[in-house]
Amino acid sequence: MPTNWNLLGHAWAVALLTAHLQRGAPRHAYLLTGPQGVGRRTLALRYAQALNADHPDQPGDFNPDHIRSRQIERMQHPDLFIVERQAGDRDIKVDAVRALQHSLAFAPYEAPYRVAVLRNFENASPSAQNAMLKTLEEPPSRVVLLVTAESAEALLPTIASRCEVLRLRSLALDVVSKGLQDQWDLPPEQAELLAHVSGGRPGFALHLHHHPEILAARSTWLDEQQSLLSAPRRKRFDYAEGLAKDKDSLQAVLVVWLSFWRDVLLRTAQAAAPLANPDRTREIEQISGQLDLTTAQSIVAAIERTLQLIKSNANARLATEVLLLDLPSL
DSSP: OOGGGGOSSOHHHHHHHHHHHHTTOOOSEEEEEOSTTSSHHHHHHHHHHHHTOSSOSSTTOOOTTSHHHHHHHTTOOTTEEEEOOOTTOSSBOHHHHHHHHHHHTSOOSSSSOEEEEETTGGGBOHHHHHHHHHHHHSOOTTEEEEEEESOGGGSOHHHHTTSEEEEOOOOOHHHHHHHHHHHHOOOHHHHHHHHHHTTSOHHHHHHHHHOHHHHHHHHHHHHHHHHHTTSOHHHHHHHHHHHTTOHHHHHHHHHHHHHHHHHHHHHHTTOOSOOSOGGGHHHHHHHHTTOOHHHHHHHHHHHHHHHHHHHTTOOHHHHHHHHHHHSOOO
């Protein structure tokens, strides 16, 4: 078995789950919480691999090269079920939960356990969450449920109370940077940047590494924002019109801008916290030198407010235009 299940960080969670297997007493349901990209899905899949290991040397071990482990890693094993929001849907439907319950009623096909991973279950509709309670209260034998969410508070209290909760947190930036260098052979400069941009979330850092186009888009959005700060109102309105056509892209842009303005706020307040965008230090310091703390706080609040409006299906173009008018002219 790879050290720490080949995870970056979260050794305490691996130790706890391994102890459950060594005692022969896995819980029927776990809730893995933490921010997106912190490693919830990966930990869930590693536990599924350990639960269904083929003749392990000891409980908790598994061979990542065994066919069953590879199938679970790819989320393609017949005894592994993934429930998540489908493209184009606003939430996880109750029908998806009922289909899962029907599948879990049968004995495992060829593994010791049937494992269900309910990803980002805060996205489940209230009826879907309520439907899941029956399985949590009366779980079938040889079934383990792995629920992931940003926080226990984002779910019905009755769901969290029926699960063993593991709260995953972002790692120290130097831990992420060193792990990226040691385990994935990334150059120090790139590892350092990914650690900062990801905010200490190893899963997100690796996602950025494997998808360099995301970093390229981030750089473009930050360049465009810099240009907008000195642009007239007409140009800002034109940019808002184009940006608002794709809500998913709009939210991604706003998240990047928010991280930048939080850095500006930190520098304006002369805080010692590390920047999320160290490659933009010069711009951040230039802008923070032209703003007072109240203005920096208001810009951060405006972006946060716009993100909430977009998520609640407000008029995207109007919300974006208002935000761009709120950005300072520098």
